[in-house]
Amino acid sequence: MIVLKKRFFKISCIVFFFIPLSVAAQDMAYPIQGDGIYSFLRRWNRLDSTYVREFVELNRDRLNAQGGLELGTVYLIPPLHPGDVYPPKPVTFSTFDPALFGSAYADVPKNSDKLKNACFYIESGHGGPDPGAVSNFDGIELHEDEYAYDIALRLARNLMAEGATVYMVIQDQNDGIRDDKFLNNNYDETCLGEPIPRGQLDRLKQRVNAVNKLYREDRKKFDYLRAIAIHVDSRNETEQIDVFFYHSDNPKSIALAKTMSDVFQQKYDQFQPWRGFQGVVGQRDLYVIRNYKPASILVEVGNIQNDFDRRRIILENNRQAMANWMTLGFIKDYENNLTK
Ligand SMILES: [Zn+2]
Structure with a gap:
């Protein structure tokens, strides 16, 4: 008792x-x-x-x-459910050092685990000795590769925040995510640490081989693998264009291009309803999307010579918005793949 x-x-x-x-x-x-x-x-x-x-x-x-x-x-605050923890576990970086994002962005927040079975190869166009398209804006020279790289970094960081494994195929150790209008031009980008050759075909082969080599192992580990090449177009300065999504003849590439374009359409309807979006989905025989082993698309985010389009790339909020919408497109495409 x-x-x-x-x-x-x-x-x-x-x-x-x-x-x-x-x-x-x-x-x-x-x-x-x-x-x-x-x-x-x-x-x-x-x-x-x-x-x-x-x-x-x-x-x-x-x-x-x-x-x-x-x-x-x-x-x-509601009690944690079994399996959830606070503080959250840091995102694990197996593919590159987060210092690549620059000191202000090196901490990647964890938003979800939505993409934990997904792997992405993000390739910003050109780089190294090749600046891509060049345009002059009030005496300042704008280089395609710097803007494509900034959008690529923002996209990579977003996808990691949703739990994805991400490779930055083209890397620049000095330039993280830059919140500037005018991005300094430089020529020291690498392809996963290797110097980028001068010749166009050698340059493209190098990145395709690098991605395909990684893909051989990664395909055993992930349910969903995609590559994306990001470019800025160069056309006559009077030509205002929307965002173009080019795919290969691979059905997964076609589905991804359509889903991305749909997301952009919705976002344009929401933010610029007066304007309308004529984003274009099309098949084009482009070397990288033809040769990447993972299903891939190539995005052209605007005409670097056109005043209106240029705002899409020189304003950092617009670069972030495009990365955000591409992220939504990938999440949607990933979910569509799960339900098939
Ligand atoms: Zn380009």
Whole structure:
């Protein structure tokens, strides 16, 4: 009898002391400026949509009339589900050093695991001795390869945040993601560390061989593998164009180009409805998409000679938006592949 009583006393002490402490220490927080329920929960690594329901349950009387968060109000954070952790595990970099993104962007946030079975080869056009298309803007020389590279880095970082394995085929150790209008021109990019040859065919062969060699092993590890080449077009300066998605005759390449184009169409309808989007999906016999072993597309993001198109590449928000939309396109294409 006495023994039992003692144990009961012990348990009640533990319950009394530990539960209130843990609630107070970890499970409540104030929102920050601009927070919605999703962004608040994401910061606490509660990514699943079921957390939103739990959050609303827990905080029903603390939400404002619109069901949103109020600054200065403390909110209960739903307990972690089994398998989830806080702080989140850092993204593992197996393919390149995140310093490539530059110091301001080297920490890659983890948004989800959506693409954890996916592998991407991101190739920015040209590089090394070849600047690609060149245009003059108020006496400043703009080089295609620098802009394509910046978009490629932003896309790589986005995909990693969704759990993907990513290769940057073309790399520049000095230039991370750059929030500038005018990106400095240089010639020291490499193809996975190797100097880029001068001749066009040698240059293309080098990157195709590099990707195909990686693909031989990667295809055993991933469900979904895709390559993307990013370019800026050069046409007559009067010609304003939309984003072009070129595919090969591979059905997976065709599906990806269409899905990407659909996402861009939706985004243009949302942000520039007066304008309309005439993004073009087309088959073209381009060396890289013909020879990459993983299904691939080649994107031309605008005409570097045209004033209007140029805004799409020189404004960093636009470069980020394009990377974001390409990310959405990849997620959609990946999900379409799962359901097949
Ligand atoms: Zn190009």
